[in-house]
Ligand code: SIN
């Protein structure tokens with residue numbers, strides 16, 4: 361598949377409405393099977409992140425901002441879905457994912473502006489992309505090349521991510537700032553009763 365949609369920043373692509381309903385169902389089923397392993401991460405400062413998280417491949421330790429080995433593997437079917445939609449987006453990259461961070465947001469859950477920077481220096485320098493799949497409730501995704509203080513957030517670029525949408529950030533956008541500020545709850549979402557009206561986000565990364 362040749363990509364012809366918008367490039368939000370250099371190296372950041374937005375692929376709306378990609379995952380089929382069946383693919384989305386597989387992700388929801390995976391969440392339901394692993395629901396009890398999701399935890400609310402806590403920073404060293406003691407403040408909590410307003411979402412629940414579960415990691416595959418390697419575990420992200422919120423106290424140290426480092427990855428640890430984990431016995432939870434990324435299922436092959438997830439990698440096949442990434443290849444199906446994202447293989448041709450970065451022709452000079454050899455796509456290879458060994459980490460999946462899964463976030464579950466409900467109610468007023470959110471994620472502050474941050475960069476994905478706990479992966480290896482080599483991977484970040486190479487511009488290997490992070491691939492993000494959204495499922496369930498829609499959410500406002502903020503992104504910006506530069507960090508913004510909370511009172512400047514209105515200047516961030518925004519996009520509403522719906523169920524089945526894909527965002528990728530690699531190359532020049534690999535270290536872009538991004539976050540999630542609001543869920544848009546709708547009963548029209550076929551997964552709302554399974555996700556407590558919430559949203560799932562799967563980000564695939566290379567360490
Ligand atoms: C993340 O930045 O780790 C997740 C972003 C999202 O939920 O869309």
Ligand code: MN
Nearest residue numbers: 474475476538
């Ligand atoms: Mn992130």
